[in-house]
Amino acid sequence: MIKDDLKKILVSEKEIVERCEQLGKQLDKDIATMKSPVLFVGILKGSVPFMAELIKHIDSDIEMDFMAVSSYSGTESVGDIKIIKDLDHSIKGRDLVLVEDIVDTGTTIKELKKLLYNKGAHEIKVVTLLDKPSRRKVDIEADYTGFEVENEFVVGFGLDYNQRYRNLPYIGVLKEELY
Ligand code: 5GP
Secondary structure, eight states: OGGGGEEEEEEOHHHHHHHHHHHHHHHHHHHTTSOSSEEEEEETTTTHHHHHHHHTTOOSOEEEEEEEEEESSSSSOOSOEEEEEOOSSOOTTOEEEEEEEEESSSHHHHHHHHHHHHTTOSEEEEEEEEEOGGGOOSSOOOSEEEEEOOSSOOBBTTBOBTTBSTTOSSEEEEOGGGO
16 A cells, blocks of 8 residues: 555644645635736646645635646756646736645746746746745745645645655655665
8 A cells, every 4th residue: 555655754644634624715805806807727637636635625716727837857847837737818918826736946926927927827926735945946935835844755635756646635655665
């Protein structure tokens, strides 16, 4: 079983659900001042479980779309990003909530925000399940953060290691011998 590959659990399923409830309430308040319906944009594939849990706790009228991106420059994420799967609909003049699994160096959300503003978005808020502030390379913060984590590679609740472990219902760290 995949849970046997974990060295430790950092954030439990219960903690994630409770935090999504709080984030949903907070978002609901702010969405009230944004252009309805706000479009929730999930970044594939890591954001899928978080998006699914988060939207259960939002009462406002929202829409949902997904996009997939990759960095141009190999292992360390720097510079531009490439769109692998674009949004299905135009975002001209729309207010968006960008839903991310984790903000690490910050490059992905910085470049994505730039790209989505270039495509005509009116206002963009970023919500991330996890944040690793110690790894930041560019000056950017999410507007809403689930949990801060230490500088450790984490898996579960959407986050993968070589495409595996996304289906764990919590966030954990793998045993060293598996990396
Ligand atoms: P950034 O552009 O902020 O450096 O990177 C964001 C992306 O890197 C995340 O969306 C995620 O795919 C990946 N990433 C960063 N840290 C981790 C981690 O600890 N675990 C996993 N599974 N992915 C990570």
